[in-house]
Amino acid sequence: MIRRLLPLLVGLSAPLCLVPALAQAATPAPTTLERLYDKVACEAAGQSFSGVDLRQRLIGQAGLTMNGELLSAIESRSLGQFAAHSSDPAVTALLTATMAVLSTPAPSEARFTLASQTAPDARARAIAFLNGDTDGISLACIATSPPPPPTPAVVVPAKGPAPHRRGLILADSKNDFIKPPRERGFATLGFEEDKAADTRLLNASLALAIEPILFAKPSEATELRWTPFVQYNRRAARSGREEVNDLTLGNSFIFRNPKQAGGAIGFGSMAFQTDDAAKAAVWVGDALIDFPRVRPCTRRDALGWAMRCNLSIVVDYADVQDPGDSQKLAELDAYFRGGMNLGLSAEQDFGFGVITISSSYNGRYDITSRKASGGIFSVGAGLRPSAGSNISLETRYTRGTTINTLVDVDKITLRLGYRL
Template identity: 85%
Template structure:
């Protein structure tokens, strides 16, 4: 018994970029700007760079020590704030150079023309530029640059390459595949108690996939990746009543274009949904679009808590060939639904470990028959050894109707999680 899923895509996740570029000394020139142009990689006259290219070049050529704080600042688009508040000489020099470049695009012997918005506060503008707000800024070379010295060796923390060498992603659901590693949900195994007094023996939730593989690159900025995956959700009850048993096999697709408005990321999947006894057969397809840059919040600090939130718009379709043991699916032949995924989390390091508080709501509204509508609300608290740890212990309360099997749940769960 089988299940299919149509996949859509859209998307973009913009990668942060920056580069140093100025001119030979323009009178009167500050000593910190002396011969700054020699650090700019300019291969030929007339060569043009976008603001994102400039940002990337500046970061690469600044000789920054590759620390966890720097990697997190780049990932969360807060490099400007880090440079403004840090005592690290390389970061301070990076901000000074950026201020000078944006404030003095043309000088006596300048070899570049910098166009873009003007702002009275050049420091604030430079901070925003380092954060990734590069729209409207471009650079055109007037002459080639002298050869660059060999760049300093950059040491990247071992855990990031190690994760890629494994070639696998282990997370809570297939929707986690588009998230950065530290934002993915944990695959979990736990025990739960139903609010209606049924003791649940087992609760398992996981999605396993290959690292996204490049499928096509239509342009220099646009790429499409595909990911074969398996997703499994199981809730076994002593009574056998209100069980969840969902095994999904399929392919997902991730579409990115960093120049698209809002930094949109498109995600879609085409899959076959059954159960671990192969009694059901449902073909499913879904499409999701996420806008990382226009979320209600990206990453903010409040009273020492690091906040994250997300908002995704989803549509899905299913062709029910065999409902298996699901009474609700037995009432359906097909359905077409629209909905959203909402999430909010906060974490803080207390020395003994990182405490995380999170809540989420995933809802689907059946546009065709109204019989397949469902929604799940969940709130929980967890403990991890460190902010980047792949292990978590969590307690969670969940209530609603499961998205795929349409089973009503009202439960409290204690679970152990792991992710790759």
């Protein structure tokens, strides 16, 4: 018996001599495949082991306590059954390690290949292998490629909201600031014929402002915005009579609450009114309220024409410090007025362009002295390249008393318009 065990003991002596004395209390071998492959210890790429060599390496590196019972199991070629029923953690770990080593590893984890094995069950295959049934099993170490260099991390900046570039609004008057872009009036430059007086050479009307800036947000539905603006109206005449020269600098405030009845929009402004020669000096303030959802018509269609209308209630106040060239303002120290702005328009696309027909009336009634009452009516037709175009060619008839300078007009104008 000793003679039969001598070759095995000699084969095991080399690995066993490296195990310290504390190996008798060794903990179970780890079962993760990565560390089990390390225990097989392929010293070089292309190295191969027969089944016998592989079995010897696994037994020799398991940290087993070589007692009579274990030696008897090895001699009788029943080490597999012994390990399957043993309560020794080291022996149990040997069976677990053998099962893992003999299983076909995943390609991403493989460091070796195994030849075909007879027993289909992993546990049965490991028991047979430890018993000594090593025929048809071999291990060949795969040449491991050096790890690829780490891929440089590509830092993709978080995609935040695109910065909003604050733009400008260019329209006909400051009251257009509360309207959607496609409904704003056009800033215009034109030539006119006055039916009541001399031929007029120049007519200019514009309001320029920074896009409304958020001033306060009292609730989720309510917001208050403000914007500085400049408004200019100029009407030059050869005779100098009945000119319109109004330059207004100020701040406007826009209040919105879509959840209120009618989707209330409030507009107010505080401004200094003069002329382009800085002769006049009038402090003005006004307030306007509009309810877009209760307008008589809102984007209705009639015979192919898209209809729009608006109705706004307005109050304004002025303190006249210097009337300038305005004779009517010279008769006033201050005024407080109430009134309304009415508008109706229709447009239709005819292929060659969009035809627009519009009319408006702005009226003010002086509550204090009645000297500052006035109103102006206009009707016109225009042509635009497309519905969303910012360019317009228009002819318009206007009659009445201008709102700010209180000048009487009765004119036909051909004008070119542009808006932002």
